[in-house]
Amino acid sequence: EVQLLESGGALVQPGGSLRLSCAASDFAFNNYAMSWVRQAPGKGLEWVSAISSSGDSTYYADSVTGRFTISRDNSRDTLFLEMNSLRAEDTALYYCAKMVTATSHLDHWGQGTLVTVSS
Amino acid sequence: DIQMTQSPSSLSAYVGDRVTITCRASQSISRSLSWYQQKPGKAPELLIYSASSLQSGVPSRFSGSASGTDFTLTINSLQPEDFATYSCLQSYSIPYTFGQGTKLQIK
Numbered sequence: 001e002v003q004l005l006e007s008g009g010a011l012v013q014p015g016g017s018l019r020l021s022c023a024a025s026d027f028a029f030n031n032y033a034m035s036w037v038r039q040a041p042g043k044g045l046e047w048v049s050a051i052s053s054s055g056d057s058t059y060y061a062d063s064v065t066g067r068f069t070i071s072r073d074n075s076r077d078t079l080f081l082e083m084n085s086l087r088a089e090d091t092a093l094y095y096c097a098k099m100v101t102a103t104s105h106l107d108h109w110g111q112g113t114l115v116t117v118s119s
Numbered sequence: 120d121i122q123m124t125q126s127p128s129s130l131s132a133y134v135g136d137r138v139t140i141t142c143r144a145s146q147s148i149s150r151s152l153s154w155y156q157q158k159p160g161k162a163p164e165l166l167i168y169s170a171s172s173l174q175s176g177v178p179s180r181f182s183g184s185a186s187g188t189d190f191t192l193t194i195n196s197l198q199p200e201d202f203a204t205y206s207c208l209q210s211y212s213i214p215y216t217f218g219q220g221t222k223l224q225i226k
Binding site (some may be wrong): 047099103 | 120144151154163165167168206208211213215216217219220
């Protein structure tokens with residue numbers, strides 16, 4: 001069964017940085033695109049970023065372009081999200097999700113890691 | 120950006136009812152539309168992909184359909200475990216966008 005385990009969430013001050021990780025297991029990680037999706041407290045889902053299976057192509061929401069960087073290490077079956085210049089509005093539960101391709105649905109999700117941006 | 124307008128935002132129904140939830144795209148997205156169910160404190164789960172394909176393991180009372188830029192999720196014979204929040208997602212064009220969500224509550 002596909003397993004996705006996010007980590008790295010924390011309380012960080014505005015303007016700070018954080019790196020989220022998502023450890024994947026029980027599937028061929030290097031064959032699938034991956035995404036990050038976030039959910040602010042009490043709000044709906046917001047797609048944040050996606051990366052192709054090889055890592056050659058990356059995609060971002062307008063709200064994070066230039067501040068967030070998605071990457072992956074296929075040798076370690078791990079997905080990353082580097083977050084810089086964090087703002088209060090970035091406060092959310094961040095999910096990683098498996099895709100079939102970079103333009104497909106999200107067929108498996110992790111349980112999320114909480115990022116809180118506050119002074 | 121493609122806007123996904125989901126309706127209704129909330130819905131009350133009885134066990135055994137049939138309910139429909141709709142997402143309207145602001146422009147053509149082909150059939151690149153998926154539906155997710157989310158229960159409180161849990162991660163979303165995929166129900167329907169490519170507008171009408173049922174994800175493996177999802178009960179057959181869930182179905183999806185498409186007509187132009189309008190997409191519908193139908194749940195037949197509601198079960199107690201179906202009371203949750205449902206969201207659509209277009210993955211046709213970057214940035215991908217979710218609908219606002221529909222909270223389905225027990226009447």
